[in-house]
Amino acid sequence: MTVIATTPQREGGLAALIKHSRYIIAENPVTGFAFALFVLIVLAAILGPEIVPYNPLTSDTAQALKPPSAHHWFGTDQLGRDVFSRVVVATRLDFFIAVASVVLVFLMGGLAGVAAGFFGGWTDRIVGRVADTIMAFPLFVLAMGIVAALGNTVQNIVLATAIVNFPLYARIARAEANIRRDAGFVEAARLSGNADWRILAFQILPNVFPLLVVQMSLTMGYAILNAAGLSFIGLGVRPPTPEWGIMVAEGAQFIVSGEWWNAAFPGAALMVAVFCFNLLGDGLRDMIDPRRRT
């Protein structure tokens, strides 16, 4: 009985979701294109190792540094590994680093900012001071310093990328929480006896949430670039792990002798991913706040 009752409801939800997505894509074809790219990237991240034609770690020195061909679409690297397979498999790691750091900074910056805007006083001063201090550094340089000090691991790359983005999230969350602090619905919630934390969680946070989600998609591109830059200079990910930044770094030495495919394909993958996240972020922002349309 319950099965019959819930099934149509679920289908209705799914149909509504599809309808809404179709509306969004029709509204702005560029966002639709970016969304299609995004789906492709997510698929590559999930299925990557299952669908690639070669093992990304198996070397075949007889086939070293061969240009792109029907067998090896993106050519082979100095150890004869298939560049196409490596580029596809690397998607998972790069995507994971970007998503993890963005989620982390969303939690850190969002919560700290909302608390600063809502409580004001000392909380506000401390959060503001921390954000200002981070902003006093060139961001990539600070990320380098953090990874150097905390240790050369992927987790620390995620953490460093999150920390350098902290001020952005904290400021947005603070501003949004601050204007709602004395809003009517907050006063009403307070008068009906809600504790501060309850007002924060159920009145303020849901209002700040959409803006922070837009910010997340806008910073995804930067997070991927930052992480790839760090691994390009040899931090975090170690060879032979396939990762776009480190693949470009390994391919760089062959550029001067004309073997371009080694660095070009992972670099292009990186570019396409960043491009996709930026377009998607712009599209999301337009949807939520039509005034800021460019």
Add this chain to the structure above:
Amino acid sequence: MLTMILKRAGMAIPSLIGVVIVTFLLTRALPGDPAAYFAGPAATPQAIEQVRVKLGLDKSLIAQFGNYVVDLAHGNFGTSLTTGQPVVSELITRLPASAELTLLGLLVSIIIAVPLGILAATKPNSLIDHACRIATTLGVSLPVFFTGLILVYVFYYQLGWAPAPLGRIDVFFDPPPAYTGFYLIDSLIAGQPETFMAALKQLILPALTLGIFSLAPIARMTRASMLAVLSSDFVRTARASGLASYTVIVTYAFRNAMLPVITTLGMVFSFLLGANVLVEKVFAWPGIGSYAVEALLASDFAPVQGFVLTMAVMYVALNLLIDVLYGVIDPRVRLEA
């Protein structure tokens, strides 16, 4: 004007204090025992103890911080483990290479981006407007190290126009006598045109890489603020009074439109100083960025710490300079101060 500069300089002090605290905390966050770390892998327990006392690591955190500040005030940034040289002197010898590259990169990007933005704003939805939009979107998406490699492949390997991406000057040339440390300026002072050309050839590709990278925010901001200014009342009045289109755009609109662009420069510098590290690695540029990267890979922390500190201090100083420049251009800021 002077009070405004002093006031603004005073506002930079908390930032500097924050920077010093963070660089100090970074060393304390090093994994393991810092004394064992600084004593090197082959040190005996006695040697480690000795280093601990010598570095003041047996004292409280506050006392250690005090020592750190006193050291910094004396220009002591520690010693590099790999080269055995004081970090400060190595940073000073390498700083001009980075500064020359970064400034030229910024110059390249301003020379391209500002006219592009103005043209795009004066002719919205024209071909040049679309070109501007494509350039800015690509500029944000291209990883800076990837742009550098593409340029090397096209201009060195394919066309043979550029020299090999190996440092500041061709091995067949001696560096010019050091007056400023900027090869372009030094070679001119010393009257060596061949050296100037050789140094310029090495500089073009990395500077162009940085230029392409920082083009996007400058062009986008120029376009947006030109659009806003061009639709304002005083521009309409100027046009209605029959002034030539060139006079309206250059004399009236441009000066006002530059204000938000100068503010953007602060953000551009943050990206530029970071991108500098990556570009130096691609072009084997002997600047402070590549120095820090080498030290990082050798787990030599003192140079990294010195590098982060130098970069942050320079960035704070640049932001200060930008604010002062803002006051020079916009008299209203001076009056408010």
